[in-house]
Amino acid sequence: MATxxxxxxxxxxxxxxxxxxxxxxxxxxxxxxxxxxxxxxxGTKPAEAIANADGVTFAVLGPDLKxxxxxxxxxxGIKVVDYDGFVDxxxxxxxxxxxx
Amino acid sequence: xxxxxxxxxxxxxxGSIYALESLEVVLIGAAFEQDVSLAFIGDGVYxxxxxxSTDGIGMKNFSxxxxxxxxxxxxxxxxxxxxxxxxxxxxxxxxxxxWEDEDEDWAEKDSIRLVSRAELADVIDDQDVVLSF
Numbered sequence: 001m002a003t004x005x006x007x008x009x010x011x012x013x014x015x016x017x018x019x020x021x022x023x024x025x026x027x028x029x030x031x032x033x034x035x036x037x038x039x040x041x042x043g044t045k046p047a048e049a050i051a052n053a054d055g056v057t058f059a060v061l062g063p064d065l066k067x068x069x070x071x072x073x074x075x076x077g078i079k080v081v082d083y084d085g086f087v088d089x090x091x092x093x094x095x096x097x098x099x100x
Numbered sequence: 101x102x103x104x105x106x107x108x109x110x111x112x113x114x115g116s117i118y119a120l121e122s123l124e125v126v127l128i129g130a131a132f133e134q135d136v137s138l139a140f141i142g143d144g145v146y147x148x149x150x151x152x153s154t155d156g157i158g159m160k161n162f163s164x165x166x167x168x169x170x171x172x173x174x175x176x177x178x179x180x181x182x183x184x185x186x187x188x189x190x191x192x193x194x195x196x197x198x199w200e201d202e203d204e205d206w207a208e209k210d211s212i213r214l215v216s217r218a219e220l221a222d223v224i225d226d227q228d229v230v231l232s233f
Contacts, residue, residue, distance in 0.1 A: 010112050012187065013143050035115030038146065043188025063156025067114055069149035069163070073188065082156075 002027055004093035008034035009100075011046040016099045018049075026055025031081070031089055033061035037068060040078045047075040061086060103228040105129055106137045109144035110232060113163070114154070119147045120162050122233035127165075130172035137176040137227070138169075139220060144233075145183045148194040148212075163195065170199030175211045182217050 005024050011017035017032075017039050024030055032040050039046035040060040050058050059079045065071040074080065081089065090096055107126050111118040130136055140148060147163070154161040169177070177197060184190060197211040215223065224230060 008115070010115065010143050010146075013111070035112045035143070038112065038143070038187065041188050044186070047188070064114075067152060067154040067157045067159065067161070068112070068146060069152040069193075070146075071151075073193070 001094045002029075002092070004028070004089050004096045005030045006096060006098045007032050007036040007039065010035040011039040011044075017046055020097075020099045021049055021053060021056075024053070024056050029057040029059060029089060029093065031059045031061065031086065032078075033064050033086070037061065037064045037070065040065075040075055041070050041073045042075040043073075044075075050075065050078065059085070059089060102133060102135045104135045104137070104226065105229045105231070106139060106224060106227040108224075108230060108232040109138065109140045109147055110142045112143040112146040113152070114157065114159055118233045119144070120160075123162060123165055125231070125233075126169070126174060127172060130169075130174050133173075136174045137178065137223065138174065139178040139180070139224070141180040141183050141220070143183075143187075145179055145187060145189065145194075148179065148197075149189070150193065150195045166195055167197055170197065170211055173199075175199035175209070176213065177211045178213050178215050178220055178223055180217055180220050181214050184214075 005020050009016045037060050059081050062080045113119040152163040198208045199211050200206040
């Protein structure tokens with residue numbers, strides 16, 4: 001079952017991101033939004049963990065990057081999507097696991 | 101007699117209301133002519149990133165307000181070095197905040213002071229009142 005995981009908390013302020021990464025299976029997608037987008041910024045431990053997560057696809061919500069002034073700091077290999085792209089991801093997966 | 105007030109900012113902007121509420125309290129406090137310092141630690145350093153643009157998320161971009169702090173004599177803004185580094189950021193990623201020193205013919209000076217965790221601990225130790233957001 002292809003799962004879309006969504007993470008909206010900062011990886012530095014909450015354990016959600018690490019818990020999600022630990023349980024996301026190969027073939028699933030992790031979408032980072034709201035304060036979750038900080039996990040996608042280059043030069044951080046979370047970005048390193050993303051680079052090492054084989055078989056998991058990562059996406060990040062563009063408007064939340066722009067709001068926080070970190071649009072230019074996104075690590076390689078992470079796809080930026082808009083709200084329509086968010087909806088597409090939900091439609092493409094069998095279920096959504098919204099991490100809180 | 102003026103007391104030394106420090107406002108500790110520890111949360112990222114937009115994901116919660118803390119950052120905006122802290123800014124409101126700081127501006128109110130500044131009107132009472134106290135000795136005000138701000139510290140940004142942990143995710144709080146994200147409050148000061150430049151080029152924030154909130155058009156896409158339907159929230160008010162309050163980041164330009166930080167540049168007005170100098171006009172309210174709030175010019176001691178401590179940013180913790182370790183917190184910046186952990187987040188892959190440097191001073192160049194933050195807004196350039198300044199104030200004008202009336203004792204030196206309104207010379208423009210930097211408001212942000214990059215400090216180590218140990219240095220910040222000493223600054224906090226010296227305060228009369230510490231408020232955390």
